[in-house]
Amino acid sequence: MNLQSIIITNCIGCTVLLILLISSSLVRRRSTLSDKLFTFMIILTGFACIDETITFLCDGRNFPGSRSISFAGDSLLYAANMMFSLTWCIYVDLRFYKNPRRIKKYYSKLAIPAFLCILLLIPNLKWQFLFSINSSNVYARKPIGYCYYLITLFYMGFTVFLKRRYVRQYEKNTFFPIWMFLVPFAAGTFIQFIVYGVSLAWTSVALGLVGIHMSLQNELSYIDPLTKLYNRNYLDHIMSGFSHKSVSIGGLMIDLDYFKSINDKFGHSVGDDALTDAARIIKMAIPPKAVAIRFAGDEFIVIMRTREKSEIKGIKECIEAAAEEFNELGKKPYILSFSIGVSMMDGKGSTDEFLRKMDENMYCEKEKHHRSNSCSVMRDKF
Secondary structure, three states: OOHHHHHHHHHHHHHHHHHHHHHHHHHHHOOOHHHHHHHHHHHHHHHHHHHHHHHHOOOOOOOOOHEEEOOOHHHHHHHHHHHHHHHHHHHHHHHOOOOOHHHHHHHHHHHHHHHHHHHOOOHHHHHHOOOOOOOOOOOOEOHHHHHHHHHHHHHHHHHHHHHHHHHHHHOOOOOOOOHHHHHHHHHHEEEEEOOOOOOOOOHHHHHHHHHHHHHHHHOOOOEOOOHHHHOOHHHHHHHHHHHHOOEEEEEEEEEEOHHHHHHHHOOOOHHHHHHHHHHHHHHHOOOOOOOEEEEEEEEEEEOOOOOOHHHHHHHHHHHHHHHHHHHOOOOOOOOOOOEEEEEOOOOOOOHHHHHHHHHHHHHHHHHHHHHHHHHHHHEEEE
């Protein structure tokens, strides 16, 4: 056991985590549950790096209280391992599904193995069936202690299942590459599993968290800051993916009618509110596997993998119905209406032609709206 290298490795891990904690606090308000869990994982990993260093410093050394420190330190490391694995599962679920209600529904049962493992650490202090510390204060892992690695493997594997299920269910690209975390974590844990005296697991966790943080920052570059929808850069990204995969897609080009009138009458601040309301109407009206994008100032695009034009027309009808419901509530000084163009692209079509047809169809509908009496309704509202 090279104690010096263990201390250096864990110090590097703590330094990386401190930088990560500061960086994440600058770009997140920690208001969402997923952000709070990410912060918790950073702090828990930092604690584990420090605790692991202390246990190695005590291993094989006899001084007053050394055996108690070793038992406490190693027990806390086992507990931290279970807590982190479970938290990682919950975090991944929240990043994909963004639904806190799922956590109570599914994870109360999924947490049982982790909590049982933590409870078993209490009787282990007396009977030492998970790990032992002999009279010379030397740590030894018992065969049953390997179950903790198996349960950790189960939780990590479950997150892979979550990702695959989400992609199959919603057919969406995601900027949450769990492999950025799992690969360094698996490598470090495996090495520490087979070679006692090597300290890589928690430092590898720290590197994995950094990878996840960097990936999430990339996602922010694809988010429109006002509406919180994806932006035009993301449209280019997914259209490139669709083109390479030769998949069939449908889309809608959506223009917010009379937006200039709203800006002229009420000012740009209220105009921003109108755009935000329009984005919320669109996002809530579309199915989960569809993607809403702010294409330009008052123009939006919805893209979905499908072969059926009826599905896309159904989305158009849902958006129009949602706009009518919004207007009937009358809570804002403006009313919202949309001109919507529909287009389809088979696996061999051109993405440029697909977008051009959407745009043309949208402008055809917009001309119809302007020839109708809609504008008089807007004037009355103003």
